[in-house]
Amino acid sequence: MNLLPALVSGLALGSMYGLLALGFHVTYAVSGTVNFSQGSSMTLGAVLGFFFVVLWGWPFALAAPMVLILCALYGAAVERFVVRPFVQRGSDNWLMATVAVGIIVDNLVLFTFGKEPRSFPSSLAVRPIQLAEGAGVYPLQLIIPVLGFTLAAALHLLLRRTRLGIAMLAVVQNPDAARLMGIDVRRTIATSYAVSAVLAGIAGLLIAPLFNVSSDMGTLFGIKAFAAAIIGGLGSAWGVMLAGVCLGVIESLITSTLGSVYTQILTFAAVILILFALPNGLLGQAGVKKV
DSSP: OOOHHHHHHHHHHHHHHHHHHHHHHHHHHHHSOOOTTHHHHHHHHHHHHIIIIIISOOOHHHHHHHHHHHHHHHHHHHIIIIIHHHHHTTOSTHHHHHHHHHHHHHHHHHHHHOSSOBOOOOGGGTSOEEEETTEEEOHHHHHHHHHHHHHHHHHHHHHHHSHHHHHHHHHHHOHHHHHHTTOOHHHHHHHHHHHHHHHHHHHHHHHTTTSOBOTTHHHHHHHHHHHHHHHHOTTOHHHHHHHHHHHHHHHHHHHHHHOGGGHHHHHHHHHHHHHHHOTTOSSOOOOOOOO
C-alpha cells in the first residue's frame, strides 16, 4: 500500500485544521477568549467564494480579497455584539453566545445557499501530480501546507517580534496598563477577531475545491480545529499548527488503511489519548498558580 498520497492529503487536511486553530490562538492570546463560531467563518469563506467566483464569474484574484474583507467584518461583528457585552459584565456566557451565532449563521447560509453540496472548480485541483505509480495528489494539496506554515510563522513573528504584536499581547496581560500606555484595547481585541475570521476564510477558500461547498462544512472542521488548538497549546501559534497537521495526518492514515467508517471514532480517540498524555499541549506551558 502506497501511503505517500495519504500523507500528502493528511498534510493538506491538517493544515486546514491548523489555520482554523490559529484563529482560536490569536483571540486567546489577545483577549483570553475564543470564537466558537470559527467553523461558520470557514463556511462563510467557502460559500462567499462560490458566489463570487462560480455564480457571478469574478476572477479569483478579485474575489479572494473581497471574501476575506467580508470575513474580517464578520469576525469584528462577532466580537462587538456577541463577545464584548458579556465580557464587560464579567460573564463567561460569551462562550455559548459564540456557539449560538455560529449556528445562526450556518442556518442563514442554508436558507440562501441551499442544502445540496456544490463543487468549486479550481485549476489546482484538476490534474493530479503523480508521486508514484497509480498514486497522485493535486497541486493544491501541496500548496496548502506551505501556505499554512507560512501564515503560522507570520503570526508568530507579528505577535512576538513587532510593536503591534507586543501591544496586542499586553492587552490580555493587563488591559488597564495597556490603556495607560495609549493602546486602544477594544480595537485591538476586535482586530484579533477579524484576523481569526480571515484565517478561517482562507481555510474555506483553500478547502472548497477539494471538498464540496455546503452550509454545514465548517461544523466538523471547527470542532477538530479546536481539538488541534487544545492539543497544540492555545498560547502557541507553532503548537496549534503542528497539532492540526498531526491530526490531519492521523485522520488520513486511518481512512486510507482502515476505511472511512473508523475515521471519526479513532481520530477522536487519539485526541483523548493525546490530551491525557500532554495536558498542556505539544508546545503549551502549564499555568502558574498564585498562592
